[in-house]
Structure formats: structure tokens, C-alpha cells
Amino acid sequence: MEARLNLFVFLSLVAAAALLQGSSAQTTHIVGDEMGWLVPPGGEVAYRTWAAAQTFTVGDVLVFNFGASAHNVAEVSKDAFDSCNTTNPISISTTSPTNITLASAGEHHFLCTFPQHCGFGQKLAINVTAAPGPQPATPPPAPGAEVYTVGDGLGWLVPPGGAIAYETWARNKTFVVGDILVFNFTNAVHNVLQVTKAEFDACNASTTTTQPITASPARIALASPGEHYYMCTFPQHCSFGQKLAINVTGGDATAPAPAPSSPAPMPSSPATPSPTSAAPPPSAGGPSTPSPLTPPPQSSAGGPSTPGTPGPLTPPPPPSSGSAASAAAAALPFSFLAVALAFFV
């Protein structure tokens, strides 16, 4: 009897182990192994050789070990990788180790933004394959991590009121490294892709080689501090407002929190839209100091925003409706859901 019981327990354990192995075996890759993340003595062939010996799957984790304040880790577009252009990274992390969960299939590119480091070979390009099985591997939330469903009940779609829907959603939230975004959407109708600020502003992801996540719900762990940008790559969806920009603060308590007030100028009250409330922001505060992540302020002479230089969070209004109409619609987000779906499904 006891022997039978032991056999049963043993077989159960074997089955459970096989199941774990098959479904979401998450591999941790120590970038460069013992060498770590530095300017490699032999040039960029070092990380190319390292990557060639690995198989990267969605859900795997890259661990970058480096001397703090001597290096950093930035994910960049393919163009930026090829030319070692460090001005506009997708994300950047300055703390070691930096653990990055590979959230999407396709090519991912990393480099160090310190002067000359990329040029001397501190750069890594990898190919990530989709996880086997129906569900992409989902990173488990770290203890204390928040899980945010983007748009809450609205989910991830072309919002009835335009981009203001996700601006409003993100506005009073504090995102910390390790938190998880859940994008809940209709498969084959929408997807989600992390992009650079330039791609976000232009609603043009054609320069990126990373594949969007196509299976809902998409769980994305916020792996690094700084600004993060997401969009749907279906035609027109981003320009009609299916885009999300957030600020992520470092996991440690010493990191400065983002200013909770006025992340972006918004109409004062969605319930009482006036024709002027949705117009481009007046230059009341004067031009702010430009930073690598901030586009130059718009010229005030041009009147309505020029299509070529959209503000960070104010895309050009859809051709079918004016800005005031968008603001009005934002006041009634859920009742227009059916209308929006009818247009975009």
C-alpha cells in the first residue's frame, strides 16, 4: 500500500515536472556569461558569438551584469543599433544587474549609451522566438509589484474619445520597475508593440524589427525606468488614439518619483468641453529645457498643430472629427464603445 502511494506521488511529480518543462520553461541568460556587460576586448564579435550560442524565447530573462556608473543598458531600434545612435532609446536602465524579460518575438537590440562604448562593441542583437503553446510565457509579478490592466474595463482598443483616454488612464498612476501592464484586447483586431518616442509620436512603427504581441492578454513587465511607449500597429489605430505613454520610476526608494501634477496639458474638465479647451497648449510656462526625450516646443505661429511635428501626447485629430468633438466624446467613453467597435472591427 505504502509502496503504491509512493509510486503515485513519484509519478505525479514527474508529470508535474514535465508539464512545467513543456509549458513555460523560462531561461535566464547571463549576457556575456562571466565577462558580463562591458566594452569587449575583441570588439562586437564577442556578444555576437555569445548570442549565437543561445536560444531566446519569449518569457526568457536577460541579465546584464556591469559596473554601476560605468555602463548602462538601452534597448534600441535596429537603425539605432546599426549606427550606434544613442539619442532615442526605447528604454534605458542604469542599475546592475538589469534583468530584462523578453516580452515579444523578433529582433531585440541593446547597447550601452556611454560615449564610444557601442562603437567599440558593447552592443547585443538577438532573435527571440515565440513561446511554444497557446499562452505566451507570462512573467510572475514580483512581490509587491502592481498589475495594471491598461484602460481598466475599456481594455486596449481604439478609444472612442481618442488618445486622451489612455492619457487619462495613465495620468495619476505611479509605475515602478517590476510592475506589470496587461493589455486586454481582441485577438487579430489589435496588438501591442513597445516603440520609441519618435515612433510613438509619428504613429509609425515601420522602423522597428520587433514583432508586436498578438495574443491577448499581453502581460508586459516594466523592466527599466524611464518613459515607455506602446501602440497598436494596425493601420490608423494609433493615430486614432490606441497608444500609451507612461513614466516608470526605479524600483529603489531613492529614485525620484515623477511629478504627479501636470504630466501633459489636458482639458480642464471633460464634462464641459469648450472649443478652446482641446486646442494646442498655450505657451504659458515658456519653453521647457529640451532633453533627449523631449521634442522641441512647437512654433506658436502655426495655429493648429502641424502634422509634421505632433506634441508628445497630442496626435493630430482624426480627419472625421474635430478636437472639441474628441473631448466631448471622452466624457462618455463607454457608451461609444459599440460605435468604435463597429468602425474598427
Ligand SMILES: *[C@@H]1O[C@H](CO)[C@@H](O)[C@H](O)[C@H]1NC(C)=O
Ligand atoms: C539619431 O536618431 C535620431 C532619432 O532617433 C535622429 O534624429 C538623429 O538624427 C540620429 N543621429 C544620427 C547621427 O544619425
Ligand SMILES: *[C@@H]1O[C@H](CO)[C@@H](O)[C@H](O)[C@H]1NC(C)=O
Ligand atoms: C536578476 O536575475 C538574477 C539572476 O537570475 C537574480 O539573482 C537577481 O535577483 C535578479 N534581480 C532582480 C532585481 O530581479
Ligand SMILES: *[C@@H]1O[C@H](CO)[C@@H](O)[C@H](O)[C@H]1NC(C)=O
Ligand atoms: C534574426 O533572424 C532573421 C531571419 O532568420 C535574420 O535575417 C536576422 O539577421 C536575425 N537577426 C539577428 C540579430 O540574429
Ligand SMILES: *[C@@H]1O[C@H](CO)[C@@H](O)[C@H](O)[C@H]1NC(C)=O
Ligand atoms: C485616479 O483616477 C481614477 C479614475 O479617473 C480615480 O477613480 C482615482 O480616484 C484617481 N486617483 C487619484 C489618487 O487621484
Ligand SMILES: *[C@@H]1O[C@H](CO)[C@@H](O)[C@H](O)[C@H]1NC(C)=O
Ligand atoms: C478582457 O476583456 C474581456 C472582454 O472585454 C473580458 O471578458 C475579460 O475578463 C478581460 N480580461 C481581463 C484579464 O481583464
Ligand SMILES: *[C@@H]1O[C@H](CO)[C@@H](O)[C@H](O)[C@H]1NC(C)=O
Ligand atoms: C514610416 O517611416 C518610414 C521610415 O522612416 C517611412 O519610409 C514611411 O514612409 C513612414 N510611413 C508613414 C505612413 O509615414
Ligand SMILES: *[C@@H]1O[C@H](CO)[C@@H](O)[C@H](O)[C@H]1NC(C)=O
Ligand atoms: C515623464 O516625466 C517627465 C518628467 O516629469 C515629463 O517631462 C514627461 O512628459 C513624462 N512623460 C510621460 C510619458 O508621462
